[in-house]
Amino acid sequence: MAKLIESYVSVPLTERGRGILIAGEAKTNSIIYCNGRSVIIRSLDNPLETFVYGEHSYPATVARFSPNGEWIASGDTSGTVRVWGRHGDHSLKLDCKALTGRIDDLEWSSDGQRIVVCGDSKGKSLVRAFMWDSGTNVGDFDGHSRRVLSCSFKPTRPFRIATCGEDFLVNFYEGPPFRFKTSHREHSNFVNCVRFSPDGSKFISVGSDRKGVLFDGKTGEKIGELSKDGGHTGSIYAASWSPDSKQVLTVSADKSAKIWEINETGNGTIKKTLTFGSQGGAEDMLVGCLWLNDYLITISLGGMMSLFSASNPDKPPKLISGHIKSINAIAFSLHNGQSEIYSSSYDGIIVRWILGSGYAGRVERKDSSQIKCLATVEGELIACGFDNKVRRIPLLSEQQINAEPIDVGAQIKDLDVSVGCPDLAFVSTDAGVIIIRGSKMVSTTDVGYAVTAAAVSPDGAEAVIGGQDGKLHVYSIKGDTLVEESVLERHRGPINSVRYSPDGSMFASGDLNREAVVWDRVTREIKVKNMLYHTARINCLAWSPDSTRVATGSLDNCILVYEVGKPASARITIKGAHLGGVHGLAFSDQSTVISVGEDVCVRVWKLP
Template sequence: MAELKETYACVPSTERGRGILISGDPRTDSIAYCNGRAVIIRRLDAPMDVSIYGEHGYPTTVARFSPNGEWVASADVSGTIRIWGRYGDRALRNEFRVLSGRIDDLQWSPDGLRIVASGDGKGKSFVRAFMWDSGSTVGEFDGHSRRVLSCAFKPTRPFRIVTCGEDFLVNFYEGPPFKFKLSQREHSNFVNCVRFSPDGSKFITVSSDKKGIIYDGKTGEKIGELSAEDGHKGSIYAVSWSTDGKQVITVSADKTAKVWEITEDGGGKLARTLINSGSSGGVDDMLVGCLWQNDHIVTVSLGGTLTIFSATDPDKLPVSYSGHMKNISSLACILQSGQKVILSSSYDGNISRWIQGIGYVGKLVRKDTTQIKCFAALDEEIVTSAFDNKVWRVPLNGDQCGDTEPLDVGSQPKGLAVAVKAPELALVSTDSGVVLLQGSKVVSQIKLGYSVTTAAISPDGTEAIVGSEDGKLRIYSIKGDTLSEEAVLEKHRGTITAICYSPDASMFCSGDSNREAVVWDRLSREVKLNNMLYHTARINCLAWSPDSHLIATGSLDTCVIIYELGKPASSRITIKGAHQGGVYGIAFIDENSLASAGEDACVRVWTLTPQ
C-alpha cells in the first residue's frame, strides 16, 4: 500500500498588475489561497500540513472560511461559488452561479448566514449578496460601472457592505436587504482592496494611486488617510487589519510591506517597514497580497513566495515558503551534501529543491531563465532544454548553477536522457532523430527517418532506445559518434511516451499513449512483466526504485501505479488521484519512498509498504 507522507504545496497564482486576496482562520492559524482549479489550505505553524480542494471546473480566484471555521466558500473565473465542508470528505453543501464573469472577492457575514461576492459581469451586475443555504438574493447593488475588485462585510451590527473597483469608486450599502447608501470617489485609480476593522468602527481602502483612505464604518464618510510622506511608491494591492484593530499592513508594487498605526483622529502613521532579507529586488519581489492573522503577518510576492513575519517581535527573522506556481513537468532525486534532494522543474523555468521532512529549501539560481521543456539531473549537474533549440549542461554547486554556454541541437528537443555512469554522454531526441552530446560538444546529429517521440540512453552509454509514433522501440548500439540499429521491438499499440532503464541496467521499461507499460529484459529483449494495463489514459512518466525491484508509472488519469518485479501486474499498488490534472513526474527517493508531481504544481511524497 501507499501512504501519503508529505505534500509540498504550490504557491498562490498571481498576475502582474493585480492584487490577490488571501484569507485566514484565526482559530487554527490556517490560510487559504488559490492555484489553478484548486484551493489550498495550509497552517502557518506547520506549512507541510496541507489540504487541497480540487472540485472546481474552472480556475479558482478566492476562498474564505466561514465564521465558525467549518465551511469554505470558494469562487472561480466562471462566476461560480462552491460552499463545502472544510473537514472530512469536504462534502459540497451548495453551488451557485453568482456572477456572469470572474469573481474577485467574497466575504461571509459575521453571523455566517450570508455571502457577498464581487467581480466582473454583464451590464451592471458586479456585486451580489445571497443566503448561503438557499442562494436567494438579499439586496440590490447599483452604483458601479466597471469590475468590482473587492468587497467587505461589516463584522458587527448594523450590517453594512462596502465595495470598490476599477471605476475608482467606493460604494456603501445598508441592509439587509442591502441598498445603495452613498458613493465616495477619493481615489484616482483602481481601488484594489477594502477591509473593515475587527470592531466594525472603520474600514480602509487601498488603491493603485498609492493611497490608503480610512472611513467611518457606520456612515461611510471619510475620516483620514495613511501618511503620504512615508507612503508607498507604487500601487497598493492589499490591506489587512491587526487583531486589535489598531494597525494595518499594506503591500505594494514597490516591493515593500508597511505597518501603520491608526491614530485616534482616523489617520495612519508609519510604524515600520517590513524587510525580507531574502528578496533579490527583481520583478517577482513585488508584493501583491497580505494577511494579518494573530501574531503572523503574511505577505505574498508576485513570484508566489509566502513570507511570514512576527507581529509582536520585529527583530525575529521572517520565514519564507515558495514552490511552483505552474504545473510541474519533471522530477528527479539527487544526492547533495550527503542529503537526498528532490528537484522539480516547471515549464516557466522554475527548478525547486525539496528535502523530505523539511520541504522547500530553495530554488536553483540559473543564468538561463528561459522556459524548461526537458529536464534531467545528476548529483553534480543538470541538463535542460527550452523551446529555442538549445540545451544547457550546467554544473551544480548547492543552489547555484554554473556559468556555461548552451548547445544548439538544430531543432526543438522532445526529450533528454543522461548516461548516469558515463555522465558526459547525453542523448537528445528531436522530431526526426537524436543528437548525441559529449560534455559541452555535439558529437553527432542523426536523422532516423521516422517520427521520434522519446529516447533513453543506457547507464554506461553504450546503448540507446528510441521510441516513435508508430509504437515501435528501436534499439541502437552506440560506438563513438555512430548509432547502429540492433533490434526493433513491437508490443505497444500506441505512441511511445516514456522509456527508462533500470538502475542495474538489466531491464528497461516503456510506456505509451494507449495507457500500457511493458518491462523488458535488456539482454534477451523479451517481455519480463506485461499486462500493465491499469491506467485509463496516457502514461506520462516512469521511474525505477534504486534496487531495480519496483517500477512506477504516472499517467494523465491522475494516478500513480507501482508494480513489483516477480509478481503479477494485478498485485499492483495504485495511488488514485495523486495529482489533479495528471501526473508528469515521479522519482524514487529510496526503496520505500516515492515522490510524485503533476499539473497541480504540488510535490507529494508517498511511503510504500509491501502488500
C-alpha cells in the first residue's frame, strides 16, 4: 500500500479585478481557500501540513471553518453549499442549492447554527441565510439588484448581517428571522468586501472606488471612513480586522497592503504600509488578505502568499506559493546534493520544490509561454513550450536563463534527453523528430506518420517513436541520422507516452486505450504482460532509478506501479491520486514516486 508522505498544494485561484476570500481558524493557525474543485486546508505554522477536499462537482469558490472548528461550509459556482466534517471521514452534513448562480461569500453565525451566503442568482434573492443542518431559510433578503460580492455575520448578539455588491450598495439586515433594515450608497463603484469586527461593535466596507467606510455594528449607521491621507490609490479588494477589533488590514490593486488604526469615533488612520520586494507587474496586485492571530496574510494576483508578523511588520515576510493552474509536466533532479522537483502549469509558471521542505521559488524566465514538457540533465532544466521553442535553463541559484531558445518550427509533442549524452535532446513534432545537440538543431527527420510520443536511449544510440496509429518504431541513431530498425505492433490506440529504463535494457509505452507495455530493448519481446488496469487513457509513465519499477498515470485519477519480473496483477494501485487526472510522474528513488495533476497539486508517495 502506497502512503502519501508530502503534498505541495495549490495557492488560491485568483481573478483579475476581483477580490478573493481566504478564511482562517485562530485555534490552529489554519487557513482555508479554494482552487478549482478543491477546498484546501493549510497550517501556517507548518505549510506542508495540508488537506484537500475534492467532493464538489463544480469549481469551489469559498469555504469557512465553523466557530468550533469541527465543520467546514463550502460553496461553488453552481450555487451549492456543502457542510462537511473537518476530521475523520469528512462526513457530509448538508448539501443544498443555496443560490441559482455562483456563491461569492459565506459566513457562519457565531453560535454555529446559521450560515449566510451571497453571490449571483437568476430571478431570485442574491443573499440567503439558512440553518446549517437542514437548509431551512431564516429570513428574506431584499435590497440588491446586482451580484452581491460579500456578506458578513455580526459575531455577537443581537445578530445582524451586512452585504455589499456590484450595485454600489451596503445593506444591513436585522434578525433572525432576518429582514431588510437599511441601505447605504456611500461607494461610487463596486463594493468588494464587508466585514464585522470581532467584537461586533462596527463593520467596514471597502470598494473599487478606493474608499473604506465604517458603520455601527448594531444600528447599521455610518460612523466614519478610512482616511484619504496616505490611502490606497487603486481598488481595495479585501479587508480583515485585528483580533482586538482596533485595527484593519486592507489590500489593493495598487500593490500595497495597509494597516489602519480605527479610533473610537469610527475613523481610520494609516498606521503602517507593508512593503513587498516585487517587480511591480500586474501579478503583484493584491486581491486577498487575512489577519489571523499574529499572522498578516496577503495574496497577490500571481498567487504569492506573504506572511507578515503583526507584532513585527517590518520583518521580511515568509513567502508561500505554488501553482494556480493545472500542472502538466514534472522533472526531478539531484542537484548540489538536494532532491529538487520542477513542475510547470498551463499558465507557463515553472516552480522549484525541495523534497522534504516544499516551495523553493519560481524559475525566472524571459517569457511566459505555456510549457509542454520538462526534463533535467546534468545541472540543466530543459523545457519546451507551445511556442515551438526549446530552452536550456541552467539550474543556478539565481535561476536565470542564459541561452537563447531553439525554435523547432513546429508544435512539439514530446521531449526526452539522453542521460549518457547530456547534450543530446530528442524532440518530436506532429510530422517527425528533431535532434538537438547543445544549443543547435543538428537534424530534422520527417518519418511519414503522425508522431505522438518519443524517447531516446540513455546511451544515445537508439530511439523509439510512438505514432497515432498505435505502432512503435525503433530507430538506431547513427551520427545525427535515424535508421529504422523495426516496428512493434501491440497497442490498440495512439501511443501517448514512451520512455527507456535508466539502465537502457528496456522501454515502456502507454496508449490512449489505457494499456501499458514493457519491452526488452534487445529482443523486442514483452517483459510485463496484460498491463491493462487503468479505466481511462494513460497520460504519463516513469521508471524507478534501478529500472525495476514502472509507474503509469491516467485520466482515471490513479497511479499504477508495476514491478518488472512480476505479473501485472501484483501492481500497486494509488487510487484518487489527483482529482481530474494524473499528468506527470517521476521517481526520486526506488520507493518514492512524485506525481502532478489536474488538481494543481504535487504529491510524493512512498511505495512498499
